[in-house]
Amino acid sequence: MAKALDSFLEENLQQLKSQGLYNEIDVVEGANGPEIQINGKRLINLSSNNYLGLATNQELKEVAKRAIDQYGVGAGAVRTINGTLDLHDQLEAKIAEFKGTEAAISYQSGFNCNMAAISAVMGKDDCILSDQLNHASIIDGCRLSKAHIVAYTHSDMDDLRKKAREAVESGRYKKIMVITDGVFSMDGDLAKLPDIVEIAKEFDLITYVDDAHGSGVTGKGRGTVKHFGLEKDIDFQIGTLSKAIGVVGGYVAGKRKLIDWLKVRSRPFLFSTAVPPGDVAAIIAAINMLMDSNELTEKLWENGNYFKEGLKQLGFDIGNSETPITPCIIGEEKLTQRFSKRLLEEGVYAKAIVYPTVPRGTGRIRNMPTAGHSKAMLDKALSIFEKVGRELGVI
Numbered sequence: 001m002a003k004a005l006d007s008f009l010e011e012n013l014q015q016l017k018s019q020g021l022y023n024e025i026d027v028v029e030g031a032n033g034p035e036i037q038i039n040g041k042r043l044i045n046l047s048s049n050n051y052l053g054l055a056t057n058q059e060l061k062e063v064a065k066r067a068i069d070q071y072g073v074g075a076g077a078v079r080t081i082n083g084t085l086d087l088h089d090q091l092e093a094k095i096a097e098f099k100g101t102e103a104a105i106s107y108q109s110g111f112n113c114n115m116a117a118i119s120a121v122m123g124k125d126d127c128i129l130s131d132q133l134n135h136a137s138i139i140d141g142c143r144l145s146k147a148h149i150v151a152y153t154h155s156d157m158d159d160l161r162k163k164a165r166e167a168v169e170s171g172r173y174k175k176i177m178v179i180t181d182g183v184f185s186m187d188g189d190l191a192k193l194p195d196i197v198e199i200a201k202e203f204d205l206i207t208y209v210d211d212a213h214g215s216g217v218t219g220k221g222r223g224t225v226k227h228f229g230l231e232k233d234i235d236f237q238i239g240t241l242s243k244a245i246g247v248v249g250g251y252v253a254g255k256r257k258l259i260d261w262l263k264v265r266s267r268p269f270l271f272s273t274a275v276p277p278g279d280v281a282a283i284i285a286a287i288n289m290l291m292d293s294n295e296l297t298e299k300l301w302e303n304g305n306y307f308k309e310g311l312k313q314l315g316f317d318i319g320n321s322e323t324p325i326t327p328c329i330i331g332e333e334k335l336t337q338r339f340s341k342r343l344l345e346e347g348v349y350a351k352a353i354v355y356p357t358v359p360r361g362t363g364r365i366r367n368m369p370t371a372g373h374s375k376a377m378l379d380k381a382l383s384i385f386e387k388v389g390r391e392l393g394v395i
């Protein structure tokens with residue numbers, strides 16, 4: 001190894017470890033359901049994005065197996081050569097129907113989708129107004145675009161309006177975009193989309209909403225844009241197929257013209273192999289399930305509200321979540337890590353989220369109760385939170 005690389009790694013890894021910021025990777029032995037096994041120990045799982053339990057759904061497993069038998073395990077090429085199978089076409093029509101838009105394009109992941117979509121439309125003569133707490137993939141997508149990036153204070157509409165006005169009045173930009181998560185993943189709060197749309201209309205801003213944590217969850221499962229009834233007002237509706245939908249992939253839903261452009265200009269679509277057919281078939285079936293019935297989404301909210309109320313009653317700070325995402329804010333990084341470790345020893349897997357994923361001093365246990373959890377599991381988890389909370393002086 002080059003000496004420069006060796007010393008860079010040694011120094012930086014040591015620093016992270018001494019600050020309690022180095023996350024060890026946990027290996028799950030078997031399926032990622034409401035309970036998981038790690039190091040031979042069964043644990044209540046409060047850290048997956050498998051909101052509706054679809055990642056391990058029996059019917060979807062069967063659908064994927066049949067598609068593998070028919071099509072094989074890989075798509076064989078990038079979408080623009082001959083990796084577009086009829087299944088991909090069906091998936092994109094299904095996403096558009098689900099989201100209430102003219103068309104949709106799918107990608108290999110939600111992360112990839114943000115890298116693809118932002119840079120396909122925005123460039124060095126443009127400006128992006130980005131919520132300060134937007135997801136890492138949005139931040140990276142913005143950087144890749146080479147547009148001028150202006151962060152606005154989280155959900156502060158006065159700050160957004162002021163920055164939009166400054167951008168317009170500077171006369172420097174051809175296009176200006178406002179970009180936000182629909183549901184903020186670390187706090188569970190919703191973007192103020194009606195205000196954002198109003199500001200966008202005032203200043204002719206392109207609107208971009210990444211609803212990775214909203215689809216299948218908010219808007220009776222149809223997402224945060226639908227929750228606010230703004231399907232006609234948002235240019236880019238972004239989502240992931242890896243969380244509530246339970247499989248893998250990302251998408252943009254919007255006007256036909258926009259999707260046509262992304263199909264010829266977004267680089268991961270052009271240069272990276274398409275999602276495998278087994279996955280695509282399972283995603284189509286999952287979306288069909290959500291369109292046929294609200295049952296799983298309702299169960300998710302019931303469990304989310306139950307768990308949230310339980311933690312609140314115990315005296316924990318659960319922030320201002322408006323969704324089933326339930327942060328339990330501990331504060332200092334090392335204490336947060338210790339809290340999570342003690343939960344694990346007692347039988348709950350609930351990951352500590354610390355800087356740089358969240359601002360320093362706001363370390364938290366982010367709980368994701370799902371539709372798949374039983375009341376007994378949630379009660380057991382609550383009693384373990386109580387025990388550890390008292391032991392570490394958090395409550």
Ligand code: PMP
Pocket residue numbers: 109110111112114135137181185210211212213240241242248249250
């Ligand atoms: N956007 C947001 C807001 C997310 O929370 C995530 C997932 N962490 C992503 C994009 C990335 O999605 P995926 O895991 O499908 O790549």
